[in-house]
Amino acid sequence: MLTRREFIRTTALFALVPHAFAHRRAEIWVNDVHSQLNRTRVRELLLPRTGDELVEIVRSASRKTLPISVSGCRHSMGGQQFAQDSICIDTRSLNRVTSFDRERGLIEAEAGTQWPELIRSYLNTQGDSAKQWGIAQKQTGADTFTLGGSLSSNVHGRGLTMKPLISNIDGFTLIDAEGKRIRCRRDENQELFRIAIGGYGLFGLIERVTLQLVPRQKLRRVVEIIRAQDLAKRFEERIADNFLYGDFQFSIDEKSADFLRIGVFSCYQPFASDEPVEAEKKLRNDDWLDLLRLAYTDRGKAFARYASYYLSTNGQTYWSDTNQLSAYLPDYARKLRAQIGGEESSLVITEIYVPRPALAEFLTQAAELLRSNGTLVIYGTVRLTEKDNESFLPWAKESYACVIFNLLTLHTSAGIEASAKSFRGLIDLAIARGGSYYLTYHRFARREQVAACYPQFRKFLDLKSKYDPAGRFQSDWYRYYRQLFAG
Ligand SMILES: Cc1cc2nc3c(=O)[nH]c(=O)nc-3n(C[C@H](O)[C@H](O)[C@H](O)COP(=O)(O)OP(=O)(O)OC[C@H]3O[C@@H](n4cnc5c(N)ncnc54)[C@H](O)[C@@H]3O)c2cc1C
Numbered sequence: 070m071l072t073r074r075e076f077i078r079t080t081a082l083f084a085l086v087p088h089a090f091a092h093r094r095a096e097i098w099v100n101d102v103h104s105q106l107n108r109t110r111v112r113e114l115l116l117p118r119t120g121d122e123l124v125e126i127v128r129s130a131s132r133k134t135l136p137i138s139v140s141g142c143r144h145s146m147g148g149q150q151f152a153q154d155s156i157c158i159d160t161r162s163l164n165r166v167t168s169f170d171r172e173r174g175l176i177e178a179e180a181g182t183q184w185p186e187l188i189r190s191y192l193n194t195q196g197d198s199a200k201q202w203g204i205a206q207k208q209t210g211a212d213t214f215t216l217g218g219s220l221s222s223n224v225h226g227r228g229l230t231m232k233p234l235i236s237n238i239d240g241f242t243l244i245d246a247e248g249k250r251i252r253c254r255r256d257e258n259q260e261l262f263r264i265a266i267g268g269y270g271l272f273g274l275i276e277r278v279t280l281q282l283v284p285r286q287k288l289r290r291v292v293e294i295i296r297a298q299d300l301a302k303r304f305e306e307r308i309a310d311n312f313l314y315g316d317f318q319f320s321i322d323e324k325s326a327d328f329l330r331i332g333v334f335s336c337y338q339p340f341a342s343d344e345p346v347e348a349e350k351k352l353r354n355d356d357w358l359d360l361l362r363l364a365y366t367d368r369g370k371a372f373a374r375y376a377s378y379y380l381s382t383n384g385q386t387y388w389s390d391t392n393q394l395s396a397y398l399p400d401y402a403r404k405l406r407a408q409i410g411g412e413e414s415s416l417v418i419t420e421i422y423v424p425r426p427a428l429a430e431f432l433t434q435a436a437e438l439l440r441s442n443g444t445l446v447i448y449g450t451v452r453l454t455e456k457d458n459e460s461f462l463p464w465a466k467e468s469y470a471c472v473i474f475n476l477l478t479l480h481t482s483a484g485i486e487a488s489a490k491s492f493r494g495l496i497d498l499a500i501a502r503g504g505s506y507y508l509t510y511h512r513f514a515r516r517e518q519v520a521a522c523y524p525q526f527r528k529f530l531d532l533k534s535k536y537d538p539a540g541r542f543q544s545d546w547y548r549y550y551r552q553l554f555a556g
Contacts, residue, residue: 096110097110097111097113097114099111099114099140099143099157100143101143101144101146101150102142102143102144102399103144103146103415103416103417103418104146104415104416104417104418104511105415105480106146106415106478106485107147107151107545109148109151109152109153109545110154111151111152111153111155111156112155112156112157113157115158115159116159116161116162117158117160117163118163119163120163120242120276120277123274123276124244124248124250125248126156126158127244127245127246127247127274127541128247128248130156130541131246131247131539135155135156136154136155136540136541136542136543137158137274137541138150138151138155138157138158138270138542138543138544139157139158139160139217139270139542140157140158140159140160141160141180141181141216141217141219141221142161142213142214144211144214145218145222145269145510146417146510146511147509147511147512147546148544148545148546149221149222149269149270149509149544149546149547150218150270150544151544151545152543152544152545152548153545155543158274160179160181160215160217160274161181161183161215163179163181163276164178164181164182164183165178165179165182166179166182166186166187166190167179167277169190169191169194171194171195171200171202174282174283174284175239176190176280177277177279177280178278179277179278180216180220180274180275180276180278181215181216182278183212183213183214183215184204184208184212184213184214184219185212185213187204188203188204188391191203191282201285202282202283202284203282203283203284203286203388203389204280204282204283204390204393205226205231205281205282205283206225206226206228206231206393207226207393208224208225209227209393209450210395210397211395211397212394212395216275216278216280217270217274217278219234220238220241220265220266220278221265221267221268221269221270222269222508223235223266223457223460223464225454225465225471227393227450227452228314228453229304229313229315229336229452230313230453231454231455232454232455232456232457232459233267233457233460233463233464233465235266235267235457236459237281238266238278238280239280239281240252240255240278241265241277241278241279242275243261243265243274244273244274244276245272245273245536246273246536246537246538246539246542250276251273253265260461260532261273263460264461264462264529266459267462267464268461268462269508269509269546269547270544271533271537272532272533272536272537272542273536273537273542274542285390286339286389287339287340287341287342287344287387287388287389288313288314288337288339288340288386288387288389289339289340289384289385289386290335290336290337290348290382290383290384290385290387291312291335291336291337291383292333292379292380292383293333293334293380293383294331294334294376294380295317295332295334296330297317297319297329297330297428297429297432297433298429300317300332300334300429300451300470301425301429303334304453307338311338312336312337313339313389314337314389314393315334315335315337315453316450316451316452317333317450317451318333318335318379318448318449318450319332319449319451320332320372321364321371321372321447321449322368322371323368323439323445323446324369325369328439329436329439329446330433330436332450332451333375333376333379335379337389337392339389340386344386346386346387346388347385347386348382348385348392349385350381350382350385352396354396357396357397357398357401358398358404358405360374360375361401361405361447361448362405364447365405365447366409368445368447401416402414412479412481413480414478414479414480414484415478416448416475416476416477417475417476417478417492417510417511418474418475418510418511419474419476419492419495419506420471420472420474420506420507420509420510421435421471421472421474421496421499421504421505421507422454422464422465422469422505422506422507423470423472423498423503424469424470424502424503424504425453425468425469427502427504428470428472430502431472431498431499431504432472434498435472438494438495438498439474439491442490442491443487444476444477444487444488444491445476446474446476446477447476447477449473449474450472450473451470451471451472451473452470452471452473453468453469453470454468454469454471455468456468461525461529461532462508462523462529464505464506464507464508464522466505467503469504469505474495476488489511489513492506492511492513492514493513493514496514496518497518499522500521505523506522508523512549512550516553519550526554527554530550530551530554533547
C-alpha cells in the first residue's frame with residue numbers, strides 16, 4: 070500500500086508525466102536479466118515515451134531531491150542500471166528512429182531503441198537499393214540491448230580490427246542534471262562526449278544517438294578447429310587476408326587436456342558477387358537451450374557438438390549486419406533448472422583483456438586456476454579489440470585479445486564468492502601481463518585491481534561531482550565505488 074505522502078508524490082509526478090508510470094505500487098523490484106543477482110527495490114519505475122518526458126522527470130526529481138537511475142534492457146550485472154530507492158527510468162519506450170541520412174550513412178534513434186529495431190528500420194528504408202548501409206558492430210550473444218545501454222558501457226562486437234563503439238558514434242543528446250539538453254560530439258562538449266560514453270549513466274540521460282553506419286557487405290564464414298597457441302598468429306593472418314569479423318570459441322571441458330587450449334575459429338571474409346546470401350543452417354533458441362543443458366551436464370559432449378555444428382556451416386554466407394544477431398533466451402536459467410533440477414544458479418560473465426603475445430600463456434594459466442578452484446565454464450570466446458584512444462575510462466587501453474568467460478554461479482553466498490574468487494584470480498593474471506577487465510559484468514574486483522586497470526577511476530568520480538554535484542544520477546554500482554574510493 071502507498072502511504073498518503075507517497076500517493077501524493079506519485080500522483081503529482083503522474084500529472085506531469087502521464088504516460089510515464091508503469092507501476093504505482095508500494096514495492097517495486099527490478100533485476101538484471103542474465104545473472105539475476107541484482108534484485109533491487111526502487112521507489113518508482115517510469116517508462117517515458119518522449120524526450121520531453123525525460124526532461125520533466127529530471128526536473129521533477131530535482132525539485133524533490135530524489136535520485137534517478139536509468140536502465141535499458143538490464144543486461145549489466147554490477148548494479149549499474151538500478152539504485153535502491155531511486156526513481157528508475159526504463160527507457161525502452163523511447164524507441165523511434167528519428168532520421169536517416171542515406172548519403173552519409175548517419176542514423177539517429179532514441180536511446181531506448183534496441184539493435185533489431187534499428188536494423189529493421191534502415192533495412193526497410195533502403196529496400197533493395199544498390200547502396201546499402203549497415204551497423205559496424207553490436208554485442209554478440211544477445212540482441213536486446215538499447216543504444217543508451219550500449220553507449221554507456223562503450224560496448225564492442227567481434228570485429229577483427231575495430232575499436233569499441235565510441236568509434237561509431239557521431240554524437241548524442243544528453244539531458245543533464247538540471248534537465249537541460251546538451252548536444253555532445255567530438256567538436257561540441259567534447260569532455261562530456263568522452264565521459265558519457267562508457268560513463269554508465271552517471272553524467273546524464275542519453276536521449277538520442279547518431280550512429281555512423283558502414284557499407285553493408287556480403288561475408289563468407291570460414292571455420293576451423295585450431296590450438297590456442299596458434300591463435301594470435303592465425304588472427305593476424307586473417308586480418309592480412311581482409312577478414313572483417315572473427316572469434317575463437319574454446320573448449321570448456323575441464324576434464325580434458327584441451328580445456329581452453331583448442332577452439333572453433335570462425336572468421337568472416339567479404340566477397341563481392343551477385344550471389345544471394347545463404348545461411349541454411351542456423352542455431353535457434355531451442356538448439357541453444359539444448360547446448361546449454363549439455364554444457365551444464367557434460368561439457369566434453371557440449372563442445373564436440375558445438376564444434377561439429379560450426380564446422381558444418383563452413384562456407385555459409387551472411388550479411389555483415391544481420392550476421393551479428395544471435396539467439397538468446399532471457400529465462401534460460403529457469404528453463405534449465407526445470408529440466409535438470411539442482412540449486413538456483415545462473416551464468417556470470419567476465420571479460421579479461423591481455424596483450425596479444427601473452428594470450429596463449431594466459432589461457433594455460435587460466436585453465437589451471439579455474440580447474441583448481443573447481444569453477445565450471447559454460448561458454449567462452451576470444452576476440453580482438455583495437456585501442457580506444459577517445460573515451461575517458463577506456464577498457465581497451467591497448468590493442469588487446471579479449472577473453473570472455475561465462476561461469477556457472479550458484480545463488481548462495483558460497484557460490485557467488487566462489488565465482489568472485491575466480492574472477493579476481495583471472496584479473497590478477499591479466500594485470501600481471503599488462504592487461505585489464507571490463508567493468509560492466511560485476512563488481513567483484515578488489516580496489517587495487519580497479520585502480521590498476523582503471524588508473525583514472527578517481528578522476529572519473531571527480532568529474533561525476535563536477536557534472537552532477539547533487540548526485541541526481543545514481544546507481545548501486547556508483548554508490549559502491551564512491552564508497553570504495555572514498556578518502
Ligand atoms: C548475454 C550477454 C552478452 C553480452 N555481450 C556483450 C558483448 O559482446 N560486448 C559487450 O561489449 N558487452 C556485452 N554485454 C554487456 C552489455 O553490452 C552491456 O551490459 C550493455 O550496457 C547492456 O545494455 P542494456 O540496454 O541492457 O543496458 P542496461 O544494462 O540496462 O544499462 C547499462 C548501463 O547503461 C546506462 N544507461 C542505459 N540507458 C541509458 C540512457 N538512455 N542514458 C544514460 N545511461 C543509460 C545504465 O544506467 C547502465 O549504467 C553482454 C551482456 C550479456 C548479458
